[in-house]
Amino acid sequence: MSKLILDVRDLTTKYITRQGEGVYAVDQVSLKLYEGRSLGIAGESGCGKSTLALSLMGYYFAPLHYMSGDIFLGDRNIPKMAPDEVRRKVLGTDIAYIPQAAMNALNPTRKIIDFIEDVILAHEPKTSKKDIFELATQRFTRLNLPQDALQKYPVELSGGMKQRVVIAISTILSPQVLIADEPSSALDVSSQKMVIRMLRDMMEMGMIKTMLFITHELPLLYNVTDDIMVMYAGQIVESGTAKEVVFDPLHPYARGLMDSILVPEEGTRQAILCAIPGTPPNLKDPPSGCRFAARCKYVAPECTANAQALNHFGQGRAYRCWRAQVQLRGYYTDEHS
């Protein structure tokens, strides 16, 4: 097994609303990121994917609060560090984050090179402008980005180019971990492909060591990442390699997600697209049993009684359901026959 970069154990964070209620958006999440391997997080809106990304960075600001758990990055434990220390010593240099709609985050009155100067000077205040320019040019050339983009204003670049430039800016210091939150969901298919190609090149060239990729587009996730975790209502409900999760999902929720896939391949038109009925539970007061029980086709009395832990089996596969694997597989084969 390759080197372990980020080790997250039982991380729990919550939002506190103005009324003082706690919303557990990330509940006992454990994950491991290895060098050269990427991990994808899937799930519908509101299931805690983006909050997980924020929590991993150790950047806790109200209304987000850290509750318990550890995030080990090398010999450091991020939640135990002061927020200011995290900002100076971890973000940008060890963990880089690309938020949703990152391309709209560029200040329209400044040139691209100015953003790069900001990033580098925040971490190494003594770097000369000439060195920064050289580093930026070199990085842009290696990533097949046009060098003249450095002297342009954000409005002069297309959406796909802006997104790639933002990724290049946030990884200019070669961080170990890149957290990409829906980096391509606002782009069309061709620009999306270019963004993904660039991310893969960055992994291969060692500019980033590992990547956490968040999206709700399963066909994309399957093609981009090595492993997939499915999140529901703040919890991990299934994990495994991309192939295992997409072609052999065990948890009924993961199974439901796979049924909403649309690809231009034979069979798509004949397939019955079945959306999972209902909406995720309100996390202010999550159900005490399985959180998916209210929407699950195979719900049984024991499901709503007690919470279920992750069942681990095989090599790194896990699912959170009361039913045994054999029983679940039986349901799915019955449906198709």
Place this chain on the structure above:
Amino acid sequence: MSTVKPECLSGKQLSKVFGLGKNAKAAVDGVNFSFAQGELISIVGESGSGKTTLAKMLLGLLNKTSGEIYYEGKLLDISTAAKKKAYWKGIQAIFQDPFSSFNVFNKIDTVLLDCINMRGCKNLSKPGKVAMMTEALRFVNLKYEELTNKYPFELSGGQMQRLMIARIFLLKPKILLADEPTSMIDACSRATILDMLLKLRDETQMTIIFITHDIGLAYYISDSVYIMEKGKFVEHGTADEVILNPKAAYTQRLINDVPKLNEPWDLSTVS
């Protein structure tokens, strides 16, 4: 579906040019099309291929530079405000961003009441109107009792987009123009929205023009597909013809660019 359906909307050499003189650029460049009544048509293309410009012309929001639009066999005339208003009784739209589609000061009841009034049911009794609203909301799996007296911002993106469909259900236009209605909501709610559009088409024989850049989605939902490149239609035909046997190089590229499950995704062909 052996009978030939009457034509609902068609265009001849329709163009829109932005800019003047040497800066002139044709966003839509002499397109011909013919949409039949009750058909579900997808227009697929990349960003900047002119899909939305075409949609705006069809809606009468943008003046055409040249060419003709025929609505129900007759040349479309929207030269005066009254004629335009009459045309809008027959064509309605759902846009990309559900969050900016609603007036933030209007409650959901007002949104739906406007539609009922527009349909000419202004003099209906209050219980009658409530019954209509309940029916429309039930069509999109929402509950009137839960939504009454709420403002649009209290809903999620998927719910807002469903509310848009409820409006269309009340208005019952002949044509619905859906401009990327699912690009801002997640894959799970997307399936719900698509199924609702299909149900709407089956129940009311509405012509639906679906604009998208997602070719997999277009393949699932549509009867016929038009592929648009740089303001021109490069290919059109039934969904099976176009997606499974693409002839134009552009269509092939679009299909190759989509990540798939059963075929490897070739990243080396990035232009």
